[in-house]
Amino acid sequence: xxxxxxxxxxxxxxxxxxxxxxxxxxxxxxxxxxxxxxxxxxxxxxxxxxxxxxxxxxxxxxxxxxxxxxxxxxxxxxxxxxxxxxxxxxxxxxxxxxxxxxxxxxxxxxxxxxxxxxxxxxxxxxxxxxxxxxxxxxxxxxxxxxxxxxxxxxxxxxxxxxxxxxxxxxxxxxxxxxxxxxxxxxxxxxxxxxxxxxxxxxxxxxxxxxxxxxxxxxxxxxxxxxxxxxxxxxxxxxxxxxxxxxxxxxxxxxxxxxxxxxxxxxxxxxxxxxxxxxxxxxxxxxxxxxxxxxxxxxxxxxxxxxxxxxxxxxxxxxxxxxxxxxxxxxxxxxxxxxxxxxxxxxxxxxxxxxxxxxxxxxxxxxxxxxxxxxxxxxxxxxxxxx
Amino acid sequence: xxxxxxxxxxxxxxxxxxxxxxxxxxxxxxxxxxxxxxxxxxxxxxxxxxxxxxxxxxxxxxxxxxxxxxxxxxxxxxxxxxxxxxxxxxxxxxxxxxxxxxxxxxxxxxxxxxxxxxxxxxxxxxxxxxxxxxxxxxxxxxxxxxxxxxxxxxxxxxxxxxxxxxxxxxxxxxxxxxxxxxxxxxxxxxxxxxxxxxxxxxxxxxxxxxxxxxxxxxxxxxxxxxxxxxxxxxxxxxxxxxxxxxxxxxxxxxxxxxxxxxxxxxxxxxxxxxxxxxxxxxxxxxxxxx
Amino acid sequence: xxxxxxxxxxxxxxxxxxxxxxxxxxxxxxxxxxxxxxxxxxxxxxxxxxxxxxxxxxxxxxxxxxxxxxxxxxxxxxxxxxxxxxxxxxxxxxxxxxxxxxxxxxxxxxxxxxxxxxxxxxxxxxxxxxxxxxxxxxxxxxxxxxxxxxxxxxxxxxxxxxxxxxxxxxxxxxxxxxxxxxxxxxxxxxxxxxxxxxxxxxxxxxxxxxxxxxxxxxxxxxxxxxxxxxxxxxxxxxxxxxxxxxxxxxxxxxxxxxxxxxxxxxxxxxxxxxxxxxxxxxxx
Numbered sequence: 001x002x003x004x005x006x007x008x009x010x011x012x013x014x015x016x017x018x019x020x021x022x023x024x025x026x027x028x029x030x031x032x033x034x035x036x037x038x039x040x041x042x043x044x045x046x047x048x049x050x051x052x053x054x055x056x057x058x059x060x061x062x063x064x065x066x067x068x069x070x071x072x073x074x075x076x077x078x079x080x081x082x083x084x085x086x087x088x089x090x091x092x093x094x095x096x097x098x099x100x101x102x103x104x105x106x107x108x109x110x111x112x113x114x115x116x117x118x119x120x121x122x123x124x125x126x127x128x129x130x131x132x133x134x135x136x137x138x139x140x141x142x143x144x145x146x147x148x149x150x151x152x153x154x155x156x157x158x159x160x161x162x163x164x165x166x167x168x169x170x171x172x173x174x175x176x177x178x179x180x181x182x183x184x185x186x187x188x189x190x191x192x193x194x195x196x197x198x199x200x201x202x203x204x205x206x207x208x209x210x211x212x213x214x215x216x217x218x219x220x221x222x223x224x225x226x227x228x229x230x231x232x233x234x235x236x237x238x239x240x241x242x243x244x245x246x247x248x249x250x251x252x253x254x255x256x257x258x259x260x261x262x263x264x265x266x267x268x269x270x271x272x273x274x275x276x277x278x279x280x281x282x283x284x285x286x287x288x289x290x291x292x293x294x295x296x297x298x299x300x301x302x303x304x305x306x307x308x309x310x311x312x313x314x315x316x317x318x319x320x321x322x323x324x325x326x327x328x329x330x331x332x333x334x335x336x337x338x339x340x341x342x343x344x345x346x347x348x349x350x351x352x353x354x355x356x357x358x359x360x361x362x363x364x365x366x367x368x369x370x371x372x373x374x375x376x377x378x379x380x381x382x383x384x385x386x
Numbered sequence: 387x388x389x390x391x392x393x394x395x396x397x398x399x400x401x402x403x404x405x406x407x408x409x410x411x412x413x414x415x416x417x418x419x420x421x422x423x424x425x426x427x428x429x430x431x432x433x434x435x436x437x438x439x440x441x442x443x444x445x446x447x448x449x450x451x452x453x454x455x456x457x458x459x460x461x462x463x464x465x466x467x468x469x470x471x472x473x474x475x476x477x478x479x480x481x482x483x484x485x486x487x488x489x490x491x492x493x494x495x496x497x498x499x500x501x502x503x504x505x506x507x508x509x510x511x512x513x514x515x516x517x518x519x520x521x522x523x524x525x526x527x528x529x530x531x532x533x534x535x536x537x538x539x540x541x542x543x544x545x546x547x548x549x550x551x552x553x554x555x556x557x558x559x560x561x562x563x564x565x566x567x568x569x570x571x572x573x574x575x576x577x578x579x580x581x582x583x584x585x586x587x588x589x590x591x592x593x594x595x596x597x598x599x600x601x602x603x604x605x606x607x608x609x610x611x612x613x614x615x616x617x618x619x620x621x622x623x624x625x626x627x628x629x630x631x632x633x634x635x636x637x638x639x640x641x642x643x644x645x646x647x648x649x650x651x652x653x654x655x656x657x658x659x660x661x662x663x664x665x666x667x668x669x670x671x672x673x674x675x676x
Numbered sequence: 677x678x679x680x681x682x683x684x685x686x687x688x689x690x691x692x693x694x695x696x697x698x699x700x701x702x703x704x705x706x707x708x709x710x711x712x713x714x715x716x717x718x719x720x721x722x723x724x725x726x727x728x729x730x731x732x733x734x735x736x737x738x739x740x741x742x743x744x745x746x747x748x749x750x751x752x753x754x755x756x757x758x759x760x761x762x763x764x765x766x767x768x769x770x771x772x773x774x775x776x777x778x779x780x781x782x783x784x785x786x787x788x789x790x791x792x793x794x795x796x797x798x799x800x801x802x803x804x805x806x807x808x809x810x811x812x813x814x815x816x817x818x819x820x821x822x823x824x825x826x827x828x829x830x831x832x833x834x835x836x837x838x839x840x841x842x843x844x845x846x847x848x849x850x851x852x853x854x855x856x857x858x859x860x861x862x863x864x865x866x867x868x869x870x871x872x873x874x875x876x877x878x879x880x881x882x883x884x885x886x887x888x889x890x891x892x893x894x895x896x897x898x899x900x901x902x903x904x905x906x907x908x909x910x911x912x913x914x915x916x917x918x919x920x921x922x923x924x925x926x927x928x929x930x931x932x933x934x935x936x937x938x939x940x941x942x943x944x945x946x947x948x949x950x951x952x953x954x955x956x957x958x959x960x
Binding site for chain 1: 754756775776777780781785786788792793794795796797801804805806807808809811813815818819820821825826829868869871872
């Protein structure tokens with residue numbers, strides 16, 4: 001996404017050998033990098049909002065856009081656990097539903113207490129804005145608590161066992177949401193009929209504001225000692241432990257962060273669709289999100305965001321062929337995996353400031369002598385031996 | 387009453403066990419959670435429906451064709467979708483399996499429609515009399531077929547040359563290849579056997595619940611998968627024990643009048659077992675050498 | 677034996693700090709001590725009655741035939757395996773209830789026989805993971821990019837680059853670790869271990885796969901590390917020239933038991949050792 005700044009002054013192309021010009025390269029200062037990205041985010045937000053206000057984007061299209069943003073958050077949050085930590089959770093929809101129910105129940109109850117009507121959320125006021133923010137945080141926290149509860153037993157397991165235990169946990173959440181009212185006499189989730197009366201607090205601005213914040217926070221977490229510890233566990237858990245990384249803590253951290261942001265996305269989702277039914281948060285939803293991450297390229301935030309966008313818009317665009325679209329989707333999925341198993345973008349990440357730096361240094365792909373393979377620019381896929 | 391419940395548990399557990407065996411065998415040999423396995427059952431059920439309800443042919447033929455279709459389907463899926471990915475990251479193969487599962491479900495929906503089809507009874511005999519007890523014939527048949535199938539499978543794996551090849555490939559694919567074992571045909575054979583068992587499971591399922599629908603494989607597959615993991619994935623006795631455990635857990639919860647919670651109980655059972663024994667009941671513990 | 681003895685002598689002479697002499701050094705608490713250490717794997721005794729007491733700046737070697745239990749001892753010393761018998765003390769503190777990471781923080785760092793780098797991370801990041809516990813910023817500071825984050829990142833980045841300079845690896849700083857040449861991967865593993873600020877460094881076959889020139893260089897580097905960081909080094913090695921060249925004390929392990937212990941000269945002339953191990957080597 002917009003926030004993919006590399007915090008390090010990584011050379012544009014790693015030749016593997018000495019980097020004579022590395023110190024003399026013109027590079028952007030950190031504040032400049034952040035400013036560029038902040039401006040970009042603002043421009044996109046304002047542009048989008050203007051187009052919605054001006055009617056260039058209609059009601060239906062803006063709802064689809066909101067969905068896109070929500071799925072971006074879901075995909076980049078799952079990417080923490082999958083791409084960065086290297087685990088395979090199959091229960092992301094469970095965290096999403098914890099967030100959706102937590103957030104919407106909080107907002108419904110609080111607006112009753114505060115005497116805010118559903119209409120006020122559409123017109124908007126500082127009060128409703130704060131309430132919605134509070135709701136999203138509550139949703140995130142609910143999901144994070146669920147993340148801790150399942151993370152502690154699950155993270156002791158390896159590989160596929162972790163996958164199945166998270167799947168099981170998400171299914172349990174779904175069954176509980178379905179039956180907690182009718183069986184235990186609560187009045188929380190509305191059971192199978194669904195939770196209704198959720199005010200439509202989700203808007204384009206809110207969703208993409210959240211997308212920007214979430215991407216920023218994930219990026220800054222990963223580009224710090226905490227993120228490095230998580231990546232170290234992915235690359236070699238035994239070596240990470242021997243290097244002093246508290247693997248239990250960092251695995252749980254990655255897992256809980258992943259759950260928290262999924263919960264935020266769930267909160268946004270609730271405000272977008274207006275009705276919550278437990279069946280929506282089944283196993284297939286988790287798979288849908290996982291597919292976005294894998295298709296985009298594991299460990300690439302941009303990849304997750306792009307494939308979330310495409311995979312959300314494409315089915316909408318293909319509505320006319322609704323009978324065939326899921327089959328087409330399935331075929332595309334298999335074909336992509338067969339012909340590009342590392343995902344569309346591999347682990348490449350986009351950085352606007354890197355491109356600007358490249359222009360500043362007049363370092364263009366076509367002016368380069370050494371023919372670097374495409375996508376090797378981040379020095380991650382380049383194979384070089386000195 | 388009690389006997390009936392025990393029989394119900396055995397019947398359901400047997401179906402889960404047969405499906406779980408397919409998961410376990412495929413996982414054992416190529417470490418793939420074959421998500422499409424549940425959907426193979428759906429194919430089998432539809433074939434039975436086609437043969438009996440649409441073409442009006444003999445039930446025996448329906449059984450044979452169902453099992454044959456499942457076997458063929460399993461091998462075909464492996465050849466088309468999984469074989470090109472033998473050396474790819476495991477997650478890619480997993481996503482491919484999910485893609486295949488989507489394809490089968492949506493394909494079935496396109497061809498047969500979204501609503502469930504009623505599969506006619508394979509046999510007119512509904513109860514058999516044992517002393518004073520009237521036992522459900524499909525239940526008894528299910529249990530017997532499962533026992534026979536499991537014993538046959540164990541013999542195949544333990545005694546035959548192909549079974550030995552399977553075990554060798556699952557132990558170390560590279561070494562097996564060096565020993566002159568044809569790895570690809572061994573994997574195909576594994577898929578064939580696992581899918582044939584799924585075919586039998588499909589017939590037994592259709593016998594018990596008399597319907598076929600595009601998404602029937604999903605929950606059945608997930609539960610059978612849970613059963614396989616519960617028992618220790620990769621282990622044949624594990625799959626059977628896991629299947630029976632899941633079946634009995636469901637029957638007991640339903641008998642207690644808590645049927646809405648039965649899925650939750652099954653999954654909770656799984657979590658508890660995995661927390662106590664991280665590789666399942668019969669699972670081998672694998673320690674990475676430092 | 678070859679000319680390594682000549683190499684070793686000058687280094688020992690140039691040791692000015694009194695505590696560099698192992699015998700004197702042992703007067704204080706040993707930095708790493710194992711007593712009657714043993715482990716059984718399902719009835720099979722892999723290591724039995726292993727004892728060691730290392731001085732602050734001692735370089736010791738552990739040799740023995742394949743499967744003698746050398747790496748198992750490393751795994752016991754670093755808490756990867758829990759010992760069946762005996763204790764391990766790091767700087768006088770028992771490691772019995774400590775995790776691998778905690779033992780590392782107590783001051784034991786190691787490398788691996790089969791290289792275990794964070795292969796998808798850059799060389800610099802590999803070293804920075806080692807500095808992870810020394811860095812003190814909390815998650816919030818890092819995630820919100822507060823000033824403390826920048827200060828600390830810059831500080832440790834510089835430290836890491838300086839550390840890379842020891843093995844002349846600054847030029848690789850941004851290379852993905854998995855793409856390094858073999859020898860550089862081994863050196864990076866040592867640097868990553870050093871970044872954790874150890875008191876004892878355990879090297880598991882550091883010269884494996886190296887040619888004689890590289891081994892020669894490694895020997896110098898091992899001595900350099902000891903002198904610069906003032907730490908103790910315990911190494912497992914099959915390359916006799918390295919063991920005899922840098923180690924002050926050598927222990928010989930066979931079937932999980934120490935069969936001989938002493939200076940390189942004593943070991944070389946010990947008939948039991950020659951029988952168990954060196955004999956095979958000298959046929960060559």
